[in-house]
Amino acid sequence: MRAELLAVGDELLYGDIVNGNAAWLGRQLADVGVDVATSTVVGDEIETIATAIRAALARADAVVLTGGLGPTQDDLTREGIAAAAGVGLRRNDFLEAELRRRFQAMGRDGSALPAMNFRQAELPDGAQPLPNTAGSAPGVRMEIGAGVVYAMPGVPFEMTAMFTASVLPDLLRRAGQPAVVVHRVLRTAGMWESVVAEALAAEVDRLAPIGNPRIAFLASGGQTRVRITARARDRAEAEALIAPVETAARAALGAGVYGGDEDSLESVVLGLLGARGATLAVAESLTGGLLAAALTDVPGASAVLRGGVVSYATEVKASALGVDADLLATEGAVSARTAAAMAAGVRERLGADYGLSTTGVAGPTEQEGKPVGTVHLGLAGPDGTITRSVLLPGDRPRVRTNAAVAALDLLRRTLAGLPDGDLVTGGERTSGGSRD
Amino acid sequence: MRAELLAVGDELLYGDIVNGNAAWLGRQLADVGVDVATSTVVGDEIETIATAIRAALARADAVVLTGGLGPTQDDLTREGIAAAAGVGLRRNDFLEAELRRRFQAMGRDGSALPAMNFRQAELPDGAQPLPNTAGSAPGVRMEIGAGVVYAMPGVPFEMTAMFTASVLPDLLRRAGQPAVVVHRVLRTAGMWESVVAEALAAEVDRLAPIGNPRIAFLASGGQTRVRITARARDRAEAEALIAPVETAARAALGAGVYGGDEDSLESVVLGLLGARGATLAVAESLTGGLLAAALTDVPGASAVLRGGVVSYATEVKASALGVDADLLATEGAVSARTAAAMAAGVRERLGADYGLSTTGVAGPTEQEGKPVGTVHLGLAGPDGTITRSVLLPGDRPRVRTNAAVAALDLLRRTLAGLPDGDLVTGGERTSGGSRD
Numbered sequence: 001m002r003a004e005l006l007a008v009g010d011e012l013l014y015g016d017i018v019n020g021n022a023a024w025l026g027r028q029l030a031d032v033g034v035d036v037a038t039s040t041v042v043g044d045e046i047e048t049i050a051t052a053i054r055a056a057l058a059r060a061d062a063v064v065l066t067g068g069l070g071p072t073q074d075d076l077t078r079e080g081i082a083a084a085a086g087v088g089l090r091r092n093d094f095l096e097a098e099l100r101r102r103f104q105a106m107g108r109d110g111s112a113l114p115a116m117n118f119r120q121a122e123l124p125d126g127a128q129p130l131p132n133t134a135g136s137a138p139g140v141r142m143e144i145g146a147g148v149v150y151a152m153p154g155v156p157f158e159m160t161a162m163f164t165a166s167v168l169p170d171l172l173r174r175a176g177q178p179a180v181v182v183h184r185v186l187r188t189a190g191m192w193e194s195v196v197a198e199a200l201a202a203e204v205d206r207l208a209p210i211g212n213p214r215i216a217f218l219a220s221g222g223q224t225r226v227r228i229t230a231r232a233r234d235r236a237e238a239e240a241l242i243a244p245v246e247t248a249a250r251a252a253l254g255a256g257v258y259g260g261d262e263d264s265l266e267s268v269v270l271g272l273l274g275a276r277g278a279t280l281a282v283a284e285s286l287t288g289g290l291l292a293a294a295l296t297d298v299p300g301a302s303a304v305l306r307g308g309v310v311s312y313a314t315e316v317k318a319s320a321l322g323v324d325a326d327l328l329a330t331e332g333a334v335s336a337r338t339a340a341a342m343a344a345g346v347r348e349r350l351g352a353d354y355g356l357s358t359t360g361v362a363g364p365t366e367q368e369g370k371p372v373g374t375v376h377l378g379l380a381g382p383d384g385t386i387t388r389s390v391l392l393p394g395d396r397p398r399v400r401t402n403a404a405v406a407a408l409d410l411l412r413r414t415l416a417g418l419p420d421g422d423l424v425t426g427g428e429r430t431s432g433g434s435r436d
Numbered sequence: 437m438r439a440e441l442l443a444v445g446d447e448l449l450y451g452d453i454v455n456g457n458a459a460w461l462g463r464q465l466a467d468v469g470v471d472v473a474t475s476t477v478v479g480d481e482i483e484t485i486a487t488a489i490r491a492a493l494a495r496a497d498a499v500v501l502t503g504g505l506g507p508t509q510d511d512l513t514r515e516g517i518a519a520a521a522g523v524g525l526r527r528n529d530f531l532e533a534e535l536r537r538r539f540q541a542m543g544r545d546g547s548a549l550p551a552m553n554f555r556q557a558e559l560p561d562g563a564q565p566l567p568n569t570a571g572s573a574p575g576v577r578m579e580i581g582a583g584v585v586y587a588m589p590g591v592p593f594e595m596t597a598m599f600t601a602s603v604l605p606d607l608l609r610r611a612g613q614p615a616v617v618v619h620r621v622l623r624t625a626g627m628w629e630s631v632v633a634e635a636l637a638a639e640v641d642r643l644a645p646i647g648n649p650r651i652a653f654l655a656s657g658g659q660t661r662v663r664i665t666a667r668a669r670d671r672a673e674a675e676a677l678i679a680p681v682e683t684a685a686r687a688a689l690g691a692g693v694y695g696g697d698e699d700s701l702e703s704v705v706l707g708l709l710g711a712r713g714a715t716l717a718v719a720e721s722l723t724g725g726l727l728a729a730a731l732t733d734v735p736g737a738s739a740v741l742r743g744g745v746v747s748y749a750t751e752v753k754a755s756a757l758g759v760d761a762d763l764l765a766t767e768g769a770v771s772a773r774t775a776a777a778m779a780a781g782v783r784e785r786l787g788a789d790y791g792l793s794t795t796g797v798a799g800p801t802e803q804e805g806k807p808v809g810t811v812h813l814g815l816a817g818p819d820g821t822i823t824r825s826v827l828l829p830g831d832r833p834r835v836r837t838n839a840a841v842a843a844l845d846l847l848r849r850t851l852a853g854l855p856d857g858d859l860v861t862g863g864e865r866t867s868g869g870s871r872d
Contacts, residue, residue, distance in 0.1 A: 005477075013472045015462030018454055022477070026451030036449045037484060041441075041458070041475035048473060055491070282746075288732025289725035292746040296724025299800050299832060307752040310718075310728040310744035312737070316786055320743065320756075350752055364735050396735060 001175035003029055004056040005039035008049055008068035008077050009154055012041045021066045021159055028163065029064070031214060031229045032172060032181055044068060049080025057084075057147040062171060064163075067154030069137040071117045077151050078140065082124035085144045095121040095129055095138055102136060130166040134158040139166065148174065177231065182238035184246055185261035186226040188253055189409040190421020193219040196226060199252045207245045215245070222398075222405035223265065226253070255418035258409070265408045266294045266301075272415045273304045273354065280411075281350035282308035283321055283342040285333065285359040286375065290404040306350045311342065321345030332368040334359050336376045336387040340430040343378030344385050355380040358407050363396045372396075375403045377410050388420065388427040437611035439465055440492040441475035444485055444504035444513050445590055448477045457502045457595055464599065465500075467650060467665045468608060468617055480504060485516025493520075493583040498607060500599075503590030505573040507553045513587050514576065518560035521580045531557040531565055531574055538572060566602040570594040575602065584610065613667065618674035620682055621697035622662040624689055625845040626857020629655040632662060635688045643681045651681070658834075658841035659701065662689070691854035694845070701844045702730045702737075708851045709740045714789040716847075718744035719757055719782035721769065721795040722811065726840040742788045747778065757781030768804040770795055772812045772823040776866040779814030780821050791816040794843050799832045808832075811839045813846050824856065824863035 005022050012019050022039045029036050037059065042048045049068070056063045068077030082089050099121050120137055123129060130139030130150070135158040140151040150167045152159045168181065188196055197217050204215050213230040228245050232238035250257055259268050273280055282291050282305075292308040295301050309320050314333045317323040323341040331337050339359050347355025360375035361367045373392045378385060388410050392402045409421055420427065441458050448455050458475045465472050473495065478484045485504070492499045504513030518525050535557050556573055559565060566575030566586070571594040576587040586603045588595045604617060624632055633653050640651050649666040664681050668674035686693055695704045709716055718727050718741075728744040731737050745756050750769045753759040759777040767773050775793050783791025796811030797803045809828045814821060824846050828838045845857055856863065 012459075013462050013475060014466045015459035015464075018456055018459040020454055023448075023451035023454040026449050028451075030450045037479055037481070038488070039449055039477035043473055045473075052474070284725075284728075287729075288737075289720075289728030289730075289744060289746070292720075292725030292748075293723075293729050294725075296746070296748060297833065297836070301724075302748055306749040307756065308725060308746035308748075309756070310725070310732070310746070312728075312732060312744075313742040313786075316743040320745070320786060350749075350756060397733065400733070 002035045002060040003062040004060040006063055006065045007041045010043045013043050032231050044074045044076055046076050046079045050083035053084035063149045065151040069153050071120050081142050087125040089122040090125045092121055092123050134161045180235050180238050181231045184228045184242050186257050187259045188224050188256040189258050189265050191256040193224045195422050196224045203248045213241050213245050222402035267298050269408050269412050270304045278353040279306050280354045281306045281346045281352035283346035283357040284310050286362040287358045287400050287404045306352045309346050334368050334370050339376035339378035340385045340387050343380035347380040356411050358403050362399045373399050377407050385430050388424050390423045391425055438471045438496040439498040440496040442499055442501045443477045446479045449479050468667050480510045480512050482512050482515045486519035489520035499585045501587040505589050507556050517578050523561040525558040526561045528557055528559050570597045616671050616674050617667045620664045620678050622693050623695050624660050624692040625694050625701050627692040629660045631858055632660045639684045649677050649681050658838035703734050705844050705848050706740045715742050716790045717742045717782045717786035717788035719778040719793040720746050722798040723794045723836055723840045742786045745782050770804050770806050775812035775814035776821045776823050779816035783816040792847050794839050798835045809835050813843050821866050824860050826859045827861055
């Protein structure tokens with residue numbers, strides 16, 4: 001089975017928007033083993049669209065098209081498909097009734113529907129409409145010769161819903177392939193991407209030798225996601241294919257896995273704290289607010305997070321967090337003992353159950369003779385204070401982002417009683433006291 | 437002049453990366469009036485590449501190609517161009533010498549250069565190399581019939597440098613068009629995009645009626661950029677075209693313009709403070725660390741920023757910032773007077789010349805009976821404390837981001853003695869005292 005992607009729209013050619021639809025569709029089709037050899041973008045012109053469709057069908061069995069299905073005069077995909085097939089357009093009674101119903105549902109007179117909107121009720125003669133569950137423009141399915149064209153709206157959330165519900169099942173049926181695709185995502189923190197890939201290499205060969213399920217690694221923002229994709233005749237069969245791979249992957253990745261597709265590291269950490277009725281405060285130096293900003297991005301964070309202190313100037317570490325001035329003078333602002341004192345200080349001053357801290361060298365230049373990427377983390381809680389040290393690669397933004405991830409992961413692993421991650425290069429328990 | 441874009445790489449077809457190069461090139465070509473009717477992506481296959489080049493040259497005068505120029509065996513663009521032209525590959529002595537020189541410059545024996553790397557010294561017979569100032573893979577310029585193919589590396593920063601230095605001037609020469617393109621960017625804050633566009637509408641018609649210079653608006657992250665693009669025979673002529681438009685645009689936008697292309701709002705604010713030897717501290721509620729994180733993203737921020745307090749819990753506003761508990765009880769955490777007290781409190785407690793604060797409702801639900809988007813800003817300085825109130829549209833992330841931008845813009849306008857921005861719905865001077 002070979003497919004081609006075709007996107008219609010001047011705004012794509014002019015670079016006003018990036019063709020993210022093609023990347024998403026490319027991943028979906030690769031996941032189910034459909035070969036995509038060419039992806040094309042053309043402007044809003046009937047003959048150009050028709051020529052591109054004919055050229056694609058000369059090379060492939062199916063054309064997956066996005067864009068140009070709206071009601072305005074520069075939406076010409078319907079006309080382009082009709083021209084490629086050598087047929088005319090025909091008003092579809094069902095679609096027309098549906099349009100009137102939608103218009104009336106908005107409290108307006110159905111007989112006053114602007115004539116332009118009726119264009120969305122027209123289909124190339126012989127085509128079938130594809131339902132749009134997320135918007136008004138129906139999709140189009142049109143057989144031309146031995147091939148097929150699927151046209152979907154360019155709006156990403158309308159397109160993805162229509163592809164999953166209508167296009168993919170039909171495409172797989174035509175290919176004689178199973179009709180359901182299920183993804184499972186495992187999210188990891190505290191592991192290098194290469195370590196994640198190596199940990200799973202043997203399992204990939206053993207459990208997914210023929211590419212179903214298929215395993216992919218996606219690294220971004222200091223975290224690595226593992227995506228397991230299975231295709232099967234129905235959901236139960238797909239789940240049965242995924243289950244042993246997921247079990248093996250979780251075993252191989254161990255404490256590195258913090259959650260699934262819907263989770264974020266911040267939401268998992270807030271959930272662990274919320275479940276035990278505990279509160280958190282953060283003290284940041286090199287992350288400079290990133291840690292607090294990530295936590296407060298989660299709606300409802302206020303139930304757990306009391307707040308934070310960004311102690312950027314060294315004197316602020318002493319005045320706002322109570323870090324001992326002698327300690328700062330002898331060990332420096334970038335040290336494990338300073339991280340411990342920051343965590344204990346913010347825990348006490350903001351009245352939280354846990355205090356989490358970061359200090360280090362974000363760059364671009366070294367500081368106190370310590371190299372860029374040096375990071376010390378502190379975690380103070382009811383049972384005392386621990387520190388962890390990591391050496392992070394990359395430029396200033398990457399060091400800062402990864403330091404915030406490492407701090408959240410330290411808190412997650414500590415709360416869950418899990419061992420340290422791969423990135424840790426040193427650490428100790430620096431005090432055993434409690435706040436009260 | 438008609439051009440087509442062609443990108444080579446399996447990773448684009450599979451959706452592992454998005455084709456951002458096509459969007460960037462589309463904007464560049466639209467800016468200089470070169471028409472792009474089709475943009476294509478093909479995989480790493482010689483015959484597919486050759487077929488795509490031939491098809492593009494049947495429709496257009498030039499093909500702008502990216503990707504497939506590296507040293508490995510799946511980099512097949514050179515072979516694809518040769519096949520399209522019906523010629524062989526030929527080792528280029530100049531490129532070979534250059535490769536050996538680079539290899540030796542890395543401290544390695546030039547005679548031990550891996551054979552695979554020599555592929556980068558091969559060109560289709562009759563082609564000219566295009567210099568790569570940012571990487572090792574040279575570009576290729578090849579005339580085929582009456583058309584021309586420009587092939588550039590897929591790595592964005594290598595591609596953009598090569599396009600600007602070599603491809604665009606050659607393309608414009610062939611088109612009989614001026615050979616230099618100059619951009620000027622004005623960055624604005626505190627203005628709605630529609631207001632920016634309206635303010636310039638008359639100037640666009642008056643000063644740029646024939647599309648040279650061309651004016652574009654780009655809105656993101658709560659800010660709007662205005663890009664003025666001129667094409668001319670040389671840089672001086674382009675600058676002379678831009679100058680009156682830039683002067684008129686600056687006059688029309690007034691205090692909204694905070695800087696040019698290389699600036700960020702954070703760096704401009706830190707620069708204004710640094711120039712007068714002043715320091716800053718921030719107190720954040722709804723922005724939850726975003727303001728501090730934006731400021732500390734700028735290298736060297738530590739010379740100005742003493743630090744910040746994220747006072748997420750209401751009690752922390754009292755305990756860490758000294759906001760009066762009665763005030764919090766009567767007016768609420770989301771109020772102009774609380775913003776003023778937060779700013780004055782963080783200024784005093786962190787020993788800074790200026791204190792800047794945010795409080796408000798980020799959503800998803802209302803708070804204290806105040807709607808999502810309600811934001812109060814406070815700014816305490818040597819001459820007293822002022823507040824500003826804004827009502828921001830959008831969801832939780834947008835309200836938070838725009839609130840941080842509004843706070844920085846308040847500080848910028850106050851330091852520079854400029855009037856308030858469009859977004860301000862209320863404000864007052866709440867106290868006249870100084871810290872000491």
